[in-house]
Amino acid sequence: MTRKISSAAAVIFIMVFFTIMGITADAATTADVKLVINNEQVSADVMPYIQDGRTLVPARAVFEALGGKVTWDEINYIVTVEYDSTTVILKINDKTAEVNGENKTLDVPATINNSRTVIPARFVAEELGFLVGWDESTRTVTIKSPETPVVPEFKGYVTGISVEEGNSKTENTVVTVQLSEALKGTEDYSTTMLSSPDRFALDVKGFQLDSKISDLDYERKDSPLSTVRTGIYNENTVRVVCDLKEASNPSVNLSPDGKTLTITFPTLSTYFNPMEDGKLVVVLDAGHGEATxxxxxxxxxxxxxxxNRAVAAKMKTYLEAEGIEVLLTVNDDSDPSLADRCESANNSDADIFVSIHANAFGSGKDWTSANGWEIYHYQGSVLGNQLAKSITNANFPGLGILNRGIKTANFYVIKNTYMPAVLIEHGFFTNIDEVELLRSDEWRDKAARYNTQGIVNFLRSFN
Ligand SMILES: [Zn+2]
Structure with a gap:
């Protein structure tokens, strides 16, 4: 029986009903209660209202909007709501409800209001598997259909996950996800940023995980990632989770052939804690060798x-006097390769890397007028720039030569070291006046003390 109660019958019913029961609709709190069904505000000729702390909603307007079936038995004053495999039967003004043949007790019974059947929202919705919410501040009742995940059709396998690590300089860290079949576009994957702890999830729909894929761990302290994990999120949906050291907003790109997804994490800028391991470690890199x-x-x-070696040796003494551990990339007069110098720094607990040089201009056979001191960091390195500033501020004006300033470059050792790095050019040995300073033990000592002060100021600023 699906007929609606007729208007005439309703009027008569209401008059009789309320006369007999001795109550009126005024007993209810009706002021401005809003109704939102599946994220859309719905208006009905009888709006929801609160009675005895329970929200009553018009049965037909609400549950038909949710895809349920509502029937009204006008002879017996029984409303039946069916959804999926569940049937809820309520009798007007009766606190006993029947759910799939089983009796349950209600706080507030179904009733008739303005010729519409109103029923307790939370009880009925939850019995039927809907989600019910109440927002006191906006006086809004929300009812949502249960999330029934649509199982995507199986398309293929995630065949590989790899990570190309950037460092605290400027390069991004890129996670690459390889697929056996092409994705069409953004409709085939989704991303979510999650917090506590910070992590980024990429879901690839229609895919399963190749058995040979395993999780990846990252111990490098300047990596934005701590781990990259994979798992099955839903049937035929692979989830790639990147555990992060700080909340980040990566960009996700699909390759033109649709078979490669890349997640690009920006440079880690705030994660620098040199005292994290309980010690400060500086790598000093004295450039070149006797035979260069x-x-x-x-x-x-x-x-x-x-x-370079003389200044590095003096700096080592002064830094150690400050309780700072010093590692040298070269201990003798040899000239290790630039790759070896970086590798020894990258395999250590080093917090910063300082390369020590003096400058040259011209053919090297004749004296030239170029003069002054300058310091380089890798372009885009925020921490390298801070270190360069700190060392510059400590050196000037005391060093007594021209300050050519802070510069950026792609020099091998400042690019390929993982930690903040600078390269100092202390002055020109091709300048006939400056070479005298460079040869003087007194000036070398002054430069070493200023460099040390700049390094100490930089490192201590993070404590
Ligand atoms: Zn040099």
Whole structure:
């Protein structure tokens, strides 16, 4: 029986009903209760209202909007709501409801209001599997259909996950997801940023996980990632989870052939805690070696490697006096490759990397006028820039030569070291006046003390 109660019958019914029961609709709190069904505000000729702390909603308007079936037995004053495999039967003004043949007790019975059957929202909705919410501040009743995940059709396998690590310089960290079949576009994957702890999830719909894929761990302290994990999120949906050291907003791109998804995490800028391991460690990199061709003043009075080592040795003494551990990339007069110098730093507990050099201009055979001190960091490195500023501020004006300033470059050792790195060019050994300073033990000592002060100021600023 699905007929609606007729208007005439309703009027008569209401008059009789309320006369007999001795109550009126005024007993209810009806002021401005809003109704939102599946995220859309719904208006009905009888709006929801609160009675005895329970929200009553018009049965037909609400449950038909949710896809249920509502029938009204006007002879017996019984309303039946069916959804999926559940049937809820309510009798007007009766606190006993029947759910799939089983009796349950209600706080507030179904009733008739303005010729519409109103029923207790939470009880009925929850028995039928809907989600019911009440927002006191906006006085809104929300009812939602249960989330029934649609199982995507099986398309293929996630065949590989790999990570190309950036570092605290400027390069991004890129997670690459390889697929056996092409995705059509953004409709085939979704992303979610989750917190506590911070993590980023990529769901690839229609895919299963190749058995040879395993989780990846990242111990490097400047990586934005701590782990990359994979799992089955739903049937035929693979979830790739990137555990993050700080909340991040990666970009996700699908390759033109549809078979590669990349997740690009921006440079880690705030994760720098040199005292995290309980010690401060500085790598000093004295440039070149005894046999490095060309690195000497015109006439050969000063070789650059010797200056670099002398300043590094003095800095080591001063830094250690400050309780800072010092590692040297070279302990003798040899010239390790730039890759070896970076590798020894990257395999250590180093917090920063400082490469020590003196400058040259021209052919090297003749004196030239170029002069002054300058410091380099890798372009885009926020921490490298801070370190360069701190060392510059400590050196000037005391160092007493021209300050050529802070510069950026792609020099191998400042690019390929994972930690904040700078390269200092202390002055020109191709300048006839400056080479005298570079050769002087007093000036070397001054430079070493200023460099040390700049490094200490930088490291201590993070404590
Ligand atoms: Zn050099």
């Amino acid at each position: 061709a060309g690195k000497q003043s015109p006439g050969g009075l000063m070789k650059e490697y010797e200056f």
